[in-house]
Amino acid sequence: MTYLVIVAFVAILGSLAAALVFMMRGGGQGDDTGSRRKNPMAKALAFRVGFSILLFVVVLLSYWMGWIQPTGLPLRG
Structure with a gap:
């Protein structure tokens, strides 16, 4: 998935x-x-706008399907 986003x-x-x-x-x-x-x-x-929208949709669907997980910074309490 990382290579797809880079490309x-x-x-x-x-x-x-x-x-x-x-x-x-x-x-x-x-x-x-x-x-x-x-x-x-x-x-x-x-093409740039269409490809940007396509990338956003692919990342959103990948998150929804569980193929990628968020790896943000942990919250401090």
Whole structure:
């Protein structure tokens, strides 16, 4: 499970870096002739948001199924 979370964070950061590259190149806007292309920056950010939500749901389901346990600091009384 640890490796899955690490890979997910790397994918999230990678898509964020890709969006930054597309933004620095001009946002991937199409020409002014009216043709509508998909904006690669928006696609990269949408992938990041979707993957973040998917990671949250997987961690939540893993906790609910008992595959992972919380290991926080013990409470002092």
